[in-house]
Amino acid sequence: MAGVLARIDRGLVRLFGAGPTAAGRRRERLARAGSCAVISLTGVALLAPNLVPGLVGQGPAVGTGLAVLGIVVSLGLVAAGVLLFRSAFSTPNAVRIAVWNLLGLVVLGGVLLAHGLYRGALGTVTPTDTLAAGNVLAISAAAHVIIGVHDARRVRAEQLAREREKFAVLSRVLRHNLRNDATVLIGQSERLAAELEDPSLAEVAETLSRRSQEVGGLADKTKVMVEALDRRSAPNDRVNVGDVVADVAADARERTDCGVEVDVPPDLWMWADDGVASALAELVENAVEHGGASVRITAVIEDESVHVRVADDGPGVPENERAVVSGESEITQLTHGSGLGLWVARSIAESAGGKLTFDTEGEWTVVGLVHGRAASPTDGAAGSVPTAEPAGTTA
Known part of the structure; x- marks a missing residue:
């Protein structure tokens, strides 16, 4: 049975999925419009028999009630067709829903027709039928x-389950190969840097070592993104914003020469998970690497949401990269991010029901995390809340 269903699924996708050609896309649009029209027209057609009590005159109150029920359900079918057309369901799945609708009509309609013919032969058909x-x-x-x-x-x-399984396997293989190859490159480049007497060649070796470390870091960032996806169904906890910001700022000051200023209201809490520190660290690292001489981390409350903002006075995030990371533009060979830091921050934020934002304040570039505000534990509120349903999935 599972094999039959799988073949049906593949057949629907092959017939009604949006193909790479203009003809394929046109067929997909027509199939979607036709499927949704079938459901709406079903509702329109079924309005007539449910209007019978009003057409034949006054009858028992129960008949009027049944007629009203049938009219409401029929109008609901009309609305369902419109909503399905505007929904995130894929066209093959819209066709699937329309087929289910027709199945209900054909099977039960055939039985009712047979009963009608039988009662007609007996001469007992009435308007109530x-x-x-x-x-x-x-x-x-x-x-x-x-x-x-x-x-x-x-x-x-x-x-989605199959895609996630494939992605997990690919991620493990990629991380393993990146980490192993980066380790070899780092070791060999450090050896070259130590043994080469020519300063220019030694500098080249040091550059190779630094770049190898960055490549190795991609494996860790990929792992963080996968873990963020796996945490989507986990509940959130209260997170003390001041503590997280202080730890991230202290780590940044220790690893870099860039000054990091902090301005966070006391006793400020938000709903997030333990990955929020990694997300904020990625934003600070990105600001330090690509920003100017100083970085500042602030937190403000807006409409019951906590906005944790990382600002730097550098050249800012390129517009094409910002559009890709924010989802305003699709990833192509020409438009893509230069690194994984912002993607990691976005994945972690969205896994906890938050979001990543971009803004400017004068000469400052601001990248922030937005999460729901939580009451202080001393206020006696509930201990945790579930994460928000991830957005952007297409059924």
């Missing part, structure tokens, strides 16, 4: 749309 058929078909169609939505979500969940 039309209302009953309209009620049953409307409810059946709506129920099958709901079944289709759950079925589409199941398919998407299975696809």
